[in-house]
Amino acid sequence: MPLDRRSLLIGSAAFALANAARAAEPPRDDAGRTLDTLRHPVTRVFPAGPPAAILLYTLAPDLLLGWPRAIRPAEKPYLLPPAADLPEVGRLTGRGNTANLEAVLALKPDLILDVGSTAETYRSLADRVQGQTGIPYALLDGRLASAPATYRSLGGLIGRDAEPLASLTEGILATMRERVATVPEAQRPRVYLARGPRGLETARAGSINVEALTLMGAVDVAGPGSGLAQVSPEDVVAWAPEVIVALDPAFTAAARQDPLWQATPALRSGRLHVSPTLPFGWVDFPPSVNRLIGLWWLGKILYPALFPEDIKGVARDLYGRLYHVTPDESALDRVLAGAL
Amino acid sequence: MSGIALAGIRAVRLGGPWLALLALVLAAALAFGVGRYPVSLLDVARVLLGRLTGHAPDVAPAVEAVVLQIRGPRIAAAILIGAALSVAGTAFQGLFRNPLVSPDILGASSGAALGAVVGIWLSLGVLAIEGLAFAGGLIAVACVYALGTALSGRDPVLVLVLAGVVIGSLLGAGVGLIKYLADPYNQLPAMTFWLLGSLSGTHPADLLPLAGPVILGTALLLLLRWRLDVLSLPDEEARALGLATGPLRVAVVAAATLVTAASVATAGIVGWVGLVVPHLARFLVGPGFGRLIPTAALLGAGTLLTIDTLARTVAPVEVPLGILTAFVGTPVFLWLLARAERDWS
Numbered sequence: 001m002p003l004d005r006r007s008l009l010i011g012s013a014a015f016a017l018a019n020a021a022r023a024a025e026p027p028r029d030d031a032g033r034t035l036d037t038l039r040h041p042v043t044r045v046f047p048a049g050p051p052a053a054i055l056l057y058t059l060a061p062d063l064l065l066g067w068p069r070a071i072r073p074a075e076k077p078y079l080l081p082p083a084a085d086l087p088e089v090g091r092l093t094g095r096g097n098t099a100n101l102e103a104v105l106a107l108k109p110d111l112i113l114d115v116g117s118t119a120e121t122y123r124s125l126a127d128r129v130q131g132q133t134g135i136p137y138a139l140l141d142g143r144l145a146s147a148p149a150t151y152r153s154l155g156g157l158i159g160r161d162a163e164p165l166a167s168l169t170e171g172i173l174a175t176m177r178e179r180v181a182t183v184p185e186a187q188r189p190r191v192y193l194a195r196g197p198r199g200l201e202t203a204r205a206g207s208i209n210v211e212a213l214t215l216m217g218a219v220d221v222a223g224p225g226s227g228l229a230q231v232s233p234e235d236v237v238a239w240a241p242e243v244i245v246a247l248d249p250a251f252t253a254a255a256r257q258d259p260l261w262q263a264t265p266a267l268r269s270g271r272l273h274v275s276p277t278l279p280f281g282w283v284d285f286p287p288s289v290n291r292l293i294g295l296w297w298l299g300k301i302l303y304p305a306l307f308p309e310d311i312k313g314v315a316r317d318l319y320g321r322l323y324h325v326t327p328d329e330s331a332l333d334r335v336l337a338g339a340l
Numbered sequence: 341m342s343g344i345a346l347a348g349i350r351a352v353r354l355g356g357p358w359l360a361l362l363a364l365v366l367a368a369a370l371a372f373g374v375g376r377y378p379v380s381l382l383d384v385a386r387v388l389l390g391r392l393t394g395h396a397p398d399v400a401p402a403v404e405a406v407v408l409q410i411r412g413p414r415i416a417a418a419i420l421i422g423a424a425l426s427v428a429g430t431a432f433q434g435l436f437r438n439p440l441v442s443p444d445i446l447g448a449s450s451g452a453a454l455g456a457v458v459g460i461w462l463s464l465g466v467l468a469i470e471g472l473a474f475a476g477g478l479i480a481v482a483c484v485y486a487l488g489t490a491l492s493g494r495d496p497v498l499v500l501v502l503a504g505v506v507i508g509s510l511l512g513a514g515v516g517l518i519k520y521l522a523d524p525y526n527q528l529p530a531m532t533f534w535l536l537g538s539l540s541g542t543h544p545a546d547l548l549p550l551a552g553p554v555i556l557g558t559a560l561l562l563l564l565r566w567r568l569d570v571l572s573l574p575d576e577e578a579r580a581l582g583l584a585t586g587p588l589r590v591a592v593v594a595a596a597t598l599v600t601a602a603s604v605a606t607a608g609i610v611g612w613v614g615l616v617v618p619h620l621a622r623f624l625v626g627p628g629f630g631r632l633i634p635t636a637a638l639l640g641a642g643t644l645l646t647i648d649t650l651a652r653t654v655a656p657v658e659v660p661l662g663i664l665t666a667f668v669g670t671p672v673f674l675w676l677l678a679r680a681e682r683d684w685s
Binding site: 050069091195196197198200201202204222223225228229230231232233234235237238247248250254258259260263281284285286287 | 375376377378401402405406409410411414460463464465466469523524525526529530533536538540541543652656657658660
């Protein structure tokens with residue numbers, strides 16, 4: 001939609017109205033918790049973990065106080081210079097609690113942002129930290145399919161217009177669903193997700209780690225269930241996956257030489273692909289909006305005929321919109337090494 | 341006790357090693373015959389015979405790959421590791437004159453664990469991770485031994501055990517630190533899985549680095565089996581019998597550490613086998629190390645092989661070996677504790 005004066009006026013009026021409506025009742029997060037202490041304008045946000053940091057960076061990089069883990073040199077070219085150089089602030093929930101609550105307070109955030117599961121464990125953790133620090137703690141839904149709604153929630157909380165990103169993600173998800181729906185169930189590819197140095201850790205179909213894969217209609221050979229699991233090469237041979245998506249480049253290099261992995265249809269037909277990871281993983285980790293780019297890549301390797309788009313062009317465009325940096329040709333080549 | 345019962349016990353003791361060998365052969369046949377990929381025992385025999393005679397077996401290539409590349413190496417590794425941990429446990433229980441000692445008493449497992457998690461943290465390849473784990477185990481025990489010798493007062497064995505406990509817990513803290521620093525989405529699960537112990541990733545290339553140290557260490561302990569009998573006496577008595585206890589202790593510690601470190605480097609931490617199997621073996625053949633060491637080796641090999649067969653067949657995905665050994669080992673140990681106490685006293 002071209003931005004003319006009229007649509008801009010309507011847009012800002014709607015936005016002002018929405019803000020006015022929100023002012024009447026206290027803001028709520030996706031877990032239904034009220035954030036009465038949230039004051040506008042929000043200028044400093046503490047990300048509780050990597051998914052929150054990435055989501056916030058894509059919408060409002062200027063509000064980000066730091067990264068759960070400092071950005072590494074190889075990742076820096078893909079992010080805006082001031083944000084890429086932000087310090088490491090640790091993780092607040094999830095596995096291990098590396099951030100110190102006093103250090104969080106010392107950073108004087110207006111809001112603590114957590115993105116992920118809204119289950120009771122995380123709700124109660126959010127209540128606890130909010131009670132202890134007095135800082136409003138927002139818990140947003142981290143599921144990939146909820147990304148548009150999550151953007152809108154975040155936009156409302158920090159007072160930013162999240163509509164462009166919300167509709168961008170809505171568009172991507174709709175495109176994926178439409179194209180995948182044309183593939184009959186019986187023709188959906190059987191995929192093995194290879195994690196770990198040996199490639200023998202995988203995630204079952206209900207796990208957040210394969211959310212991108214299941215959204216793309218891939219049949220997880222590890223079967224239903226949740227969480228990560230360890231398997232034996234015998235399982236992999238028996239499952240006979242048509243495509244293997246690997247996370248560890250060292251494993252991929254070894255598997256290509258190994259007679260054991262050669263026994264799978266995926267290797268015989270050259271369909272072992274290593275997931276890009278710069279600046280953030282495309283498929284599996286961290287589980288945030290970084291996976292939206294990976295959906296296009298998965299489409300390309302799972303259904304080559306359905307996804308004729310040039311993946312470099314798509315990536316360049318999405319990196320620009322999500323990460324605010326448009327990578328050049330050699331930077332894109334580095335991202336996609338071994339992926340196609 | 342009646343004469344018949346005594347004769348029965350004597351018969352079991354004489355036949356013990358053969359019973360253990362029979363159990364191992366049965367366990368191996370079972371292990372080859374079951375698995376996620378359907379392979380008949382006949383096909384297994386064809387592939388193995390084909391390998392022995394040099395003729396190409398008349399089976400599908402995938403069947404040959406499963407038998408020779410996946411199941412075979414895994415079975416060989418289970419046999420080697422089960423035997424190694426049991427022999428090491430038997431030797432250590434004799435050396436420390438304590439039935440509660442397991443092969444990681446001197447920190448070999450904690451050292452190997454630290455080496456492995458550092459390897460995963462640095463994103464190294466599998467062989468490098470296993471190499472670091474092996475080196476970690478050896479270095480840990482060397483440190484414990486040096487510390488034990490430096491501090492040794494009147495009771496060198498007690499000081500050694502205490503040094504093992506202290507260094508072991510320090511290394512455990514090191515493992516905790518690395519896990520804390522690791523990437524929670526990728527490296528941390530890999531470390532957790534590695535530390536739970538598994539043979540699922542056994543590769544033919546793992547067998548040589550495993551078999552070398554295990555055969556060397558086990559052979560040394562087998563050679564020392566008669567002297568171990570004397571070592572279970574108090575030090576003064578052993579010396580009075582003309583035994584140089586110091587060098588012998590070094591040799592036993594070195595051999596047991598070698599096999600433990602190699603095992604943990606390949607399979608991760610597999611607890612309980614080295615603690616429980618020596619008791620089972622003692623129950624079967626009595627406390628004399630001459631028959632105890634070979635029986636423990638065979639029994640340990642059969643036990644770990646059976647548990648590993650369970651690990652890869654009972655659930656849709658692998659059950660970590662360390663968890664199964666604990667579930668199986670605890671009740672067996674309690675039963676032995678209640679039953680076979682008199683063999684120790």
